[in-house]
Amino acid sequence: MDVFVRSRTGLFLSYRDSRARIGSRSRISSYQESPYAAVEEDDENEGLIPASPGHTALDLDLPPKWVDISEQVQEILADTQAKITALEKLHAKHVLPGFTDRSMEEHEIEALTTDITKDFRRCQGLIQRIGAQTHTFPPDAPSSHATLTAKNVQRGLAAKVQDISATFRKKQRVYMEKLQGHAIKNQDLLVASGTISLKGSEGMSAVDEDVAAATHTQVQSLSADSQDLTTRDRELTEIAKSISSLAELFKDLSVLVIDQGTLLDSVEYNIEQTAVHVQDAAQELTVATRYQKNTGRRQCIFLLLLIIFGLVVVLILKPKRHSTPPPPPPLASIDVQRRLIYGNIV
Structure with a gap:
């Protein structure tokens, strides 16, 4: 059920x-x-x-929408890495010499290559959605910190996708070189054995029935080899298409990588400017410290001058308070003094 x-x-x-x-x-x-x-x-x-x-x-607040997108991109990249590992094993198995039918392996390689390319394109679309502004109702003012965080996450994911796609392109290029080497080797063997030169009508007219049978066998083997070469050419064409699509993907991701480099340059410039400002601030702090020390000394000198000036004022004003004439002595004391003086004289 x-x-x-x-x-x-x-x-x-x-x-x-x-x-x-x-x-x-x-x-x-x-x-x-x-x-x-x-x-x-x-x-x-x-x-x-x-x-x-x-x-x-x-x-509580819900996390931003780009958090889910980032997790989805991480899952796709993990799946893509597993597919690239499986594709590498199929490549190593397919380039080995053998006489069995390998059409199933070719279909598996083609399907895995197509899936990996689609995964890269999905990652590209999701990464571009991170930078897009989400609309909510009622609308709220976007935060500069949240926008900067989203941009940093976007650049980091773009760099990771670029690294994985570069690895994939390298493996595809190695596989293509091996296929081309096998094709050239088979062609050289056919030319050296004389199989290719015996497919004309002139050779058939000059031999007897036994030679004709041997030639027919060689022609059949040549046609099988030609079919193998055609299959290899078709595989190379598919790989070239996947590489061209990856080149377009790299072209789109390079913009984000350039932005990341520009951001790093601006951060480095800001750090240098900060170091210059810190040095200027240290110099200003040294000058301010010297001024502060001199200010304390000046305050002490000024205080001493004020004390001296106050004492001088006190000394100047003190005699003026006692400059009034003393009161006259009483008459009785004057008579006693006269009697004493005149009495002694008499």
């Missing part, structure tokens, strides 16, 4: 993308007052599990 399974991943992603982003901080709302308080809120913000007394509901 067949079991039908319906995937709801697409619907979940559409609901998640249509939900408005709430902000950088998590909102914590408590439902401890009444179990019916959540009914008054908007239906759009109502949780899947109803709130009960004593429980706390946490509403």
Whole structure:
């Protein structure tokens, strides 16, 4: 009995993308007052599990959409690496000499090559979607930090795809060279054995029946070798097509790699400018320290000058306070003094 399974991943992603982003901080709302308080809120913000007394509901931010895209690209690249390893084993097996029918191996090699090329194109499309601005309702202002992070992730994935595709192109080129070497070797063997020169009508008219039978056998072997060469040419044509498609993919990814190099150059320039500014700041700090030391000394000198000036003012004003004439002595003391003086004289 067949079991039908319906995937709801697409619907979940559409609901998640249509939900408005709430902000950088998590909102914590408590439902401890009444179990019916959540009914008054908007239906759009109502949780899947109803709130009960004593429980706390946490509403957290969802990760950006490019996080899922990055994980998907990583999975595709891991699968592609496994396919490249399997293709390398098929290449090594196919180039070995043998007399068995290898049409199945050729079909497997062609299918794996096509799948790997499609995987690279899928990665290219997903990487280009990372830099695209997602639209949400209600619209929110894009953060410069989030945009810079998305650009860095995009450049990193592009560099990784470029490395893996370069490895794939190298293996394809080695396989093509081996196939061309086998084709040239077979052609040289046929020419050396005289098989190619015996396929004309002049050789058939000059030999007897035994020679004609041998020539017919050689012609059959030549036709089998020609069919093998045709198959090899078709394989080389398919490999050339896959390499040309990879060249177009490299052309698109090179733009992102150039942007990454430009970013590194700008970072290096900013670091150099920062070093220059730090050196200038150190010099200014040294000058400021010297000024601060001199300022303390100047303050001490100024304080001493103020003290000296105050003492001088005190010395100047002190005699003026005692410059008034002394009061006259009383008359009784004057008479006593006169009597004493005159009495002594008499």
